[in-house]
Amino acid sequence: MANATLKASRRDQGGKGAARKLRGTGRIPAVLYGHGDRTESLSLDAHELELLLHGISAENTLIGLDIDGRRTDVLIREIQRHPYRPQVLHVDFLQVHAGETLRLQLPVRLLGTPVGVRDDGGVLDHVLYEVEVECLPGDIPDAADADVSGLHIGESVRVRDLSIPGVTILTDGDLPVASVLAPKTSDEGTEAGATAEPELVRDRRGEEE
Numbered sequence: 001m002a003n004a005t006l007k008a009s010r011r012d013q014g015g016k017g018a019a020r021k022l023r024g025t026g027r028i029p030a031v032l033y034g035h036g037d038r039t040e041s042l043s044l045d046a047h048e049l050e051l052l053l054h055g056i057s058a059e060n061t062l063i064g065l066d067i068d069g070r071r072t073d074v075l076i077r078e079i080q081r082h083p084y085r086p087q088v089l090h091v092d093f094l095q096v097h098a099g100e101t102l103r104l105q106l107p108v109r110l111l112g113t114p115v116g117v118r119d120d121g122g123v124l125d126h127v128l129y130e131v132e133v134e135c136l137p138g139d140i141p142d143a144a145d146a147d148v149s150g151l152h153i154g155e156s157v158r159v160r161d162l163s164i165p166g167v168t169i170l171t172d173g174d175l176p177v178a179s180v181l182a183p184k185t186s187d188e189g190t191e192a193g194a195t196a197e198p199e200l201v202r203d204r205r206g207e208e209e
Contacts, residue, residue, distance in 0.1 A: 120153055
C-alpha cells in the first residue's frame with residue numbers, strides 16, 4: 001500500500017521548449033515508466049510536489065499517483081533539480097506492480113548512544129548512509145536501523161549486523177556502518193585548560209542531492 005499520494009495529468013507535448021512553458025504555469029514535467037509498460041508523459045503541480053518531497057524519503061517511499069483519476073503505485077527514480085535555484089525541473093517515476101521485486105536504496109538510521117561515547121568520551125563516526133536492498137513493494141521499510149548503543153571505543157557495526165524483516169540486503173556485508181573512535185587529545189586541537197564536549201556524530205556526507 002502506498003504511503004503517500006500525488007496528483008498528475010497527462011501531457012502531449014515534449015521537448016525543452018514545452019517543458020519551460022509548463023514550468024512557467026507552475027507545473028513540473030514528469031515521466032512514468034515500468035517493466036513492459038508504456039511510458040507516459042505527465043505534469044505535476046509544483047507546490048504539491050514540494051510539499052510531498054518535504055514529508056517523505058524520496059528514495060524509498062511508495063507513492064499512489066493519481067493520473068487523471070487513474071490510480072497507480074510508483075517509486076521516484078530520479079529528481080532533476082536546477083543547479084542553483086531551489087526548483088525541481090523533472091521527475092522520473094517507476095510503476096510498481098504487486099509481487100514484483102524492487103531494488104532500492106534505504107537510508108541507514110543509527111539508534112542509541114554508544115557506551116564508548118557516553119562513558120569514555122569517544123566519537124561516533126557514521127560511515128555508511130545508505131544500503132542497497134531488494135524487497136516486495138509491501139515490505140519497503142522507512143530505513144535500515146543500526147543499534148549502536150552497545151559499541152565501545154574501537155568497535156563497529158557492519159552491514160552484516162543489520163537485520164531487516166522481508167528485505168534482502170545487497171550491499172557488501174563487510175562494510176562498516178558506524179564506528180566509535182577514541183576521543184581527541186589536547187595535542188589534537190583542544191586548548192589547554194578548556195573542557196571539550198564529547199562529539200556524538202561526525203557527518204561525512206558533505207553533499208546533498
